[in-house]
Amino acid sequence: MSTVTKPLGSRGSMARPQLAKNRSGRIGANDKTSYTSTIILLLGALYCLLPLAWVLMASTKSGGDLFTSNTFVPSRHLFDNIVELTQYRGGLYWRWMLNTALYAGVGAFLSAAVSAFAGFALAKYSFKGKQATFMVLLAGVLVPGVILAIPQYFLLAQVGLTNTYWAVLLPQIISPYGIYLARIYAGASVPNEIIEAGRTDGASDLRIFLRLAVPMMAPGLVTVFLFQFVGIWNNFMLPYIMLGDDRLYPITVGLNGLLNQGSTVPALYSLVITGALLSIIPLVVLFLVLQRFWKVDLGAGAVKS
Amino acid sequence: MTTTVDVDQTAPGRDPAAKPSAPAPRAARRHRLNFTPYAMLAPATILFLIFMAAPIVYTLILSLQKTEVQGLGLGSGARKTVFAGFSNYAAAFSDSDFLASAGRVGLYGLILVPAMLVLALVFALLLDSKRTRLAGFSRVVIFLPYAVPAVISSLLWGFLYLPSVSPFVDLTTALNLPSPDVLSQGSVIFAIANIALWGGVGFNMVVMYTALKAIPTDLYEAARLDGASEIRVALAIKIPIILPSLIMTAIFSLIATLQVFAEPTTLKPLTNSISSTYTPLMKVYRDAFIRNDVNSASATSIIIAVTIFALSFAFLRVVQRRAFQEENS
Known part of the structure; x- marks a missing residue:
């Protein structure tokens, strides 16, 4: 639907020497390269890459080099650092990584599933209480999850679920924003005629939902999944509050604890840095692979496709 | 258009078969579908x-x-x-630690939110300009920090700030310049805002860019042919059209700002400038888990939540109007 052609770098005219700033770019000069805007964006990109480049370099250094050598000159200790990190308390670091993958993967999948059901119901049925449900949901979008963490802790403590996997997993399945998005995807991508046709063929509503609606909503549901995945992966306060046993920690809480110890044992800093690098890699790969799903038009509340 | 699928036009409980036009088997199914x-x-x-x-x-x-x-x-x-009535609330409002943390977060928001939105908007407009080269590359790279959890980005920037490790200190030392301590009392708030800016600008940029791409080209192609500059087209046409997106990103940024917790908590071991009540939420955490005073922690939570709600009310109205517009069309 979008008619704007995207200025990808394909028409690159990079090799040309810098011309005067393109101030004459008025009539007929619409597509002439603007060096100013290209350079501003590249500076933005440089700013965003800087800490990532630094952690890549720093993770190649031994604990001593870290404080003495020039920051952006790589060393050859990456492998040693990884081995050392792996040996730290019997592979605790990799356990944190697995925990994170479990919390984020399972949590986001369940969240997308719950959101798909609820969003479909809100978009395609009319029933008593629909308007009220939707209003409550919208209000729920505004409730900061971080503020819920403490009462959630005390409620879960009463049923003995704190300091378990459930304590981190369960509270993050419900996502009002995910439901809101799923409702919009269902409204925009599932034609009523298809549902009607399915009914005429005698399919049950559940079957219509699973076989017809879910595939049509799939790109949107991937976006819901990604939002929740990143949200859970990023979440620090909830596991920080809920968990006492460091074998249940996700990577964020684990590295935070390691950094805390590092203030007294600076040798741990190189572990923290290597750990930070390794923990970023999966998410960065996930982002690059699934890039095209990140196009949510928050303002219009709909995904243009 | 919706009447074919909106199965329940009547209130539940009322016999659907009472509708004279509905054939019997269909009516039975309708009743189950409710x-x-x-x-x-x-x-x-x-x-x-x-x-x-x-x-x-x-x-x-x-x-x-x-x-x-x-x-x-x-x-x-x-x-x-x-x-206790409202005594916990009264206590919170007369607690100098809380007031100080609220003031800090207010300042933090005033620094961060405008910087983030302006930068994201500039990037999005540049991406949308046909005259920008390497836009695809820049877009992906600027969005990339969104993939990095706040704790990890605080950790990375924390090391970059730490004088014994920082490349900036190496640089200023090499140039014989005084090296500023970004983790000092006065500037740590900017140090934290920078971390949040780094993590959030790309996401907001993508949201705005998506909105920009949805604008039909003919809306501004005519203006450009008439000799309007890109900046004028952006100010007069593009920005007004994507205003709802800007409002949304502003509100989301505000919500995130008021709950800032992970960044200062992660930086805390690296500096003495961050107290355990540096932000309101850090104070809530301390009250609830270190002082075991759940009641005042709860009162403070409610104050934060109500503040967020009040500030987000405009957002709710925008979304609501849009959502129901889409449904009725």
Whole structure:
């Protein structure tokens, strides 16, 4: 639907020497390269890459080099650092990584599933209480999850679920924003005629939902999944509050604890840095692979496709 | 258009067969279908009640209570929970730690939100300009920090700030310049804002860019042919059209700002400039888990939540109007 052609770098005219700033770019000069805007964006990109480049370099250094050598000159200790990190308390670091993958993967999948059901119901049925449900949901979008963490802790403590996997997993399945998005995807991508046709063929509503609606909503549901995945992966306060046993920690809480110890044992800093690098890699790969799903038009509340 | 699928035009419980036009078997199916949306909403509703509604109600109750210690405070009956009215709220508003943390977060928001939105908007407009080269590369790279959890980005920037490790200190030393300590009392707030900016600017940029791409080209192609500069087209046409997106990103940024917790908590071991009550949420954490004063922690939580709600009210109205517009079209 979008008619704007995207200025990808394909028409690159990079090799040309810098011309005067393109101030004459008025009539007929619409597509002439603007060096100013290209350079501003590249500076933005440089700013965003800087800490990532630094952690890549720093993770190649031994604990001593870290404080003495020039920051952006790589060393050859990456492998040693990884081995050392792996040996730290019997592979605790990799356990944190697995925990994170479990919390984020399972949590986001369940969240997308719950959101798909609820969003479909809100978009395609009319029933008593629909308007009220939707209003409550919208209000729920505004409730900061971080503020819920403490009462959630005390409620879960009463049923003995704190300091378990459930304590981190369960509270993050419900996502009002995910439901809101799923409702919009269902409204925009599932034609009523298809549902009607399915009914005429005698399919049950559940079957219509699973076989017809879910595939049509799939790109949107991937976006819901990604939002929740990143949200859970990023979440620090909830596991920080809920968990006492460091074998249940996700990577964020684990590295935070390691950094805390590092203030007294600076040798741990190189572990923290290597750990930070390794923990970023999966998410960065996930982002690059699934890039095209990140196009949510928050303002219009709909995904243009 | 919607009438074919909107199965329940009548209130539930009323006999659908009473509709004279509906054939009998279809009516029977309709009656069964009335429960389908409720079944589909059941998992979400149950989770919502347990993990959102109940905690909110529980926090409200706790915030109106206090624990009274009787006698020497020994034995099981020595601590009693009593109704406290609004005394916890009154205490919060006269607590200098809380007021200081609220002031800090206010300043932090004033620094961060405008910087983030302006930068994201500039990037999005540049991406949308046909004259920008390497836009695809820049877009991906600027969005990349969104993939990095706040704790990890705080950790990376924390090391970049740390004088013994920082490349900037190496640089200023090499140039014989005084090296500023970004983690000092006065500037640590900028150091934290920079971390949040780094993590958030790309996301906001993508949101705005998506909105920009949805604008039909002919809306501004004519203006450009008439000789309007790109900047004029952006100010007069593009920005007004994507205003709802800008409002949304502003509100989301505000919500995130007021809950800042992970960044200062992660930087805390690296500097003495960050106290355990540096932000309101850090104070809530300290009250609840270090001082075991759940009641005042709850009151502070409610104050933060109400503030966020008040500030987000405009957003709710925008979304609501848009959502129902889309439904009715």
